[in-house]
Amino acid sequence: MEITFAEALNQAMFEEMERDEKVFLMGEDVALSEISPATAGLSERFGTERVRNTPISELGFTGAAVGAAMAGYRPILDMRRIDFMMLSIDQIANQAAKLRYMLGGQVSIPLVIRAPEGGGIQNGPTHSQCLESWFLQVPGLKVVVPSGPKDAKGLLKTSIRDDNPVLFIEYRQLYSNKEDAQEGDYTIPFASASTKKEGQDITLIGLGSQVKNCMSAAEELEKIGISAEVIDPRTISPLDVDGLSASVVKTRNCVIAEEGHKHGGVGAEILASIQSKCFSSLKAPIERVAALDVPIPVQTKLEKLVLPNSEKIISAVKDVLNYS
Amino acid sequence: MEITFAEALNQAMFEEMERDEKVFLMGEDVALSEISPATAGLSERFGTERVRNTPISELGFTGAAVGAAMAGYRPILDMRRIDFMMLSIDQIANQAAKLRYMLGGQVSIPLVIRAPEGGGIQNGPTHSQCLESWFLQVPGLKVVVPSGPKDAKGLLKTSIRDDNPVLFIEYRQLYSNKEDAQEGDYTIPFASASTKKEGQDITLIGLGSQVKNCMSAAEELEKIGISAEVIDPRTISPLDVDGLSASVVKTRNCVIAEEGHKHGGVGAEILASIQSKCFSSLKAPIERVAALDVPIPVQTKLEKLVLPNSEKIISAVKDVLNYS
Amino acid sequence: MPLNITKEQFGKIYEDMVRIRCFEEKAYELFKLGKVVGGIHVSVGQEACSVGVCSLLNENDGILTTHRGHGHSIAKGTRLPEMMAELYGKTTGLCRSKGGSMHIADVSKGHYGAHSIVGSNMPMASGVGLAYHFEKKQQVVVVFFGDGAANQGSFHESMNLCSIWKLPVIFFCENNHYASSTQVEYASSVEDISVRAQSYNVPGVTVNGMDVLEVREVANEAIERARKGEGPTLIEGKTYRFYGHSRSDPNFGLYRSESEWEKWKECDPLLVAEEKLGISPEEKIKHWDIVEKQIAEAVAFAESSPEPSDEEVFEDLYA
Amino acid sequence: MPLNITKEQFGKIYEDMVRIRCFEEKAYELFKLGKVVGGIHVSVGQEACSVGVCSLLNENDGILTTHRGHGHSIAKGTRLPEMMAELYGKTTGLCRSKGGSMHIADVSKGHYGAHSIVGSNMPMASGVGLAYHFEKKQQVVVVFFGDGAANQGSFHESMNLCSIWKLPVIFFCENNHYASSTQVEYASSVEDISVRAQSYNVPGVTVNGMDVLEVREVANEAIERARKGEGPTLIEGKTYRFYGHSRSDPNFGLYRSESEWEKWKECDPLLVAEEKLGISPEEKIKHWDIVEKQIAEAVAFAESSPEPSDEEVFEDLYA
């Protein structure tokens, strides 16, 4: 059945809340169905105790989720936008991610933080950021970045069932994208990169919103006789370095596309990890396509200039293939 | 004259506060001279209006510094430990760094955030972190990472005179390290990597606390006939990619050492930037030496296992040079 | 100091309120026509708060506001054409089209910006207050925020900081009873947000936020106090937004009842002002005419202004 | 419900206080001998607060504490040998030597941890309270924090959250008058932190934190209230730490005067307890003997325990 990305999230949460009564959802305005298709209908089905509106107190309610997790529940947080997580990152990075280790294994923190993010809809500098790269440096936290409805559903279910804190990134520009997804229950393991299209000449590693840009780029490239493989890591902590490297060893060329800024982005880590495994196979330096290193302007044209797109990917591919 | 790292900071602040009355210092307990050699004597000289104790309200006083900067002052914040910045990062990354761009150039934010950080002194998971990699993804913010007293003084002065927000990282384990530094006024430009030792066979890029480990590693390597060049980027936003690359083009081998975690660390960005410039020169993949991807345990032996050191650097060098 | 007020000031106050109303109505219309870049949050219904306070400020006093900041901006004297151009995403906009509606600022007029992260403006306002404290020129800064923002930690930290340092900062909470779809009765543990002033040993007062003169009265005391170096005040204006929260929610029927909406519409701050200020029908027409012309000029300016050039994307990042 | 108390309970209360005192003195001594890994913050002088509250809790009630958390841990029944081993950095420690003094926890005893980021335990305590609210088993959770922490935004957000959701959380502020070197009179805008309860429409009460029975009285009411589902209470215990803040500052002479220190020492909570509880000299000796033996056993356990193995560095990261 065709479902949207938002519907996929909705189904995953709905089914998991049916399955396990310890699962509950918190966030600003989550109890109002009309606010987002991702949470529509949940409060009607599960009540406002389990689908719980919060005050605008990001630090407070995030910490409350951590505490509830410590005491045996399985909270899902809806952050509405990852940008707001700057206010609560202490509870995630200093507490949730470290607690188990720091307390010598006495607790586990089965917490999912759903973090919608990204640009492309003129929301300006403080409402368009991609911050997943920060969370790579946080051992104890898993980071999931789905690129389409089908993966989103299975990965969200895996996240909810995981006994560790999971940051679940949702690119907002994907919310209305549709895809055939199997109905009912399925999970997708972490650290399993997914090959979205096979190819021989170059590997395009796309993250989140950039998988579709890689796919369009690959289509265009096909027309000029370049066969690109598109691969999606799906989780970045843990990262399927072997899966990604195998593709690059095969194609001997690689471009990495992400929506975050280039400087210090996830692409840097992916690049660094695979270069050490593929060094002797590589015919050219790995290129990164990412947002320009400026804040995301609200203005439509300027925002377009800043964000990555399939043309920029194509041009990077040409640079790589023309390298000498 | 020989001065310690902490004295270097102290001199820089002292001299800049003498020079420009718009400069002031805020932070928890900064007005008590005995609290830290970095701030000793400042409240006595400049009074508690300009050397201002704050309540434990990291978000509040950081935002106050941003506001004061917007209104024409030049605050220096003393965060005591970078770990606490998780509580105030919204004011840094969403506000300070973006304000000038977001308001179309109407304001400038001449703010210095002094962030002591790092491990090696059994302070445990929440008091030993290295978080500079997060700030790479924050366009609008400059990030300075000195490795010794002489650089610290010049770079702090440059930071205080810069009209933009600057995150100034201070590795605490360096505080008592001594070095000859020239007296009086001098500044050091950003984006100018510094070669700490020349060499022919491999480039060791060290960040902050790891420069000294690279130096000891280089000394050891010398004994077995390996000539290592040690280079310190000094600032990571902006990063002197050309300077670092020039060294790697010369030596054709590279190891990067930092105290942060490997996954998503600064080393990943440095590696990614230089590989594209040095690709054809490189004889082996660039290796990264960094903290293990676990929180920093308080226990002495475990902490040592987690942190990088000169032995780990030496072993990485051997791996690189033995690559085939 | 009692609040003496001249006939001329009456007119200015009323006209400022009309200016906000007209700007917002026009902005909303343009938004629906797709002329506005990004989202907007209009403040129709809340004009008495912005004008009541800002009519007492000098140009070298400061304000900071929120995502719902057009009203405060206009009341503080922000240039209308450049403001409209900002909504249009033009290079002539106040923020050169980079910040949009949620970041309107006109620093030349003492407007230190709308800030889009809820609660983030209070710490920054403390800092502007600290700068004024250093300067010793009797300036004050007013920070506007919503009932929702009053549950942010930044509120607590900033109130405490301004109190212990006796900074000239006025905290003005526009309690419009909703934070997005969430009722203040649900999200806030107290009925009157002004009682929270007690936690910081500063005056706290709740005022009818639909009555510009009542707001002025209360704000005046707070401003005097701040100018004298006696520190901050927390003021809560009870008010209501006549439109939905932002782009898509209806005026009523989803989380607000029609009867509640009707009840508040009856005390429309413009009607209250007309009566209390004794604005005659002729004067009314005169003010509206002036304002409508200004707004039309602002729209014309915005329409005719160019988009930013590609190079501008890299400008204004570093000083 | 009036607080009936038996002779036996008197003994237990006194002994708990002695246990804390002895543990802390020993820990401090060992710290100076270089036996302790990392820093410690001892709570000597504040025993009446920890014991007053925790003596009323069941094992399935929860607590969360701070960097200065040994006292609360002991009062809640935390196992002493494993706690001492944690200070020693041994693999038998409560946190397997990874967390150290600032992260003592014994979840089996309802102790959800000391938390080293000032103010961070309050949001987590709200969450434990939320879990208890879901469970409907009349459990309560107490979160201890300092006067310094009361200026963190997390305090505000958590108090509000617990109030609107009527969560069974007791906020116990140990106002020992200093946050590191900073006086509460400087950093806090109010003299009694308990007045801040008014901002959340919950009871707030200040109590003599040197008197274990007074603390018990007040805590009992709060706990009853919480068990009945009536929500949180804010309690402030006025107290004093007899030692410096942490590793290096002296008991007095730097930021605290000797006379102030002397004055507080006169109301040493142990002396107050001996008198109020009517502990005879013989009983006193008996309790101290028991405790000293326990502490000696704890030290012996810690001394003889092994360091963690290298492999342990990777353990306990993921569940």
Ligand SMILES: Cc1ncc(C[n+]2csc(CCOP(=O)(O)OP(=O)(O)O)c2C)c(N)n1
């Ligand atoms: C930190 C943060 N959290 C959430 C949001 C999303 N948001 C924007 S406006 C708003 C409601 C604000 O309510 P209130 O403070 O009462 O102001 P009002 O909209 O009523 O003027 C929310 C939740 C945000 N911008 N920032």
Ligand SMILES: Cc1ncc(C[n+]2csc(CCOP(=O)(O)OP(=O)(O)O)c2C)c(N)n1
């Ligand atoms: C967020 C944060 N800021 C600063 C510190 C450093 N610090 C540790 S304890 C302390 C003082 C705490 O004072 P208080 O809350 O009164 O507790 P007390 O030490 O008096 O028990 C400070 C500033 C910290 N650990 N966390």
Ligand SMILES: [Mg+2]
């Ligand atoms: Mg509101």
Ligand SMILES: [Mg+2]
């Ligand atoms: Mg204290």
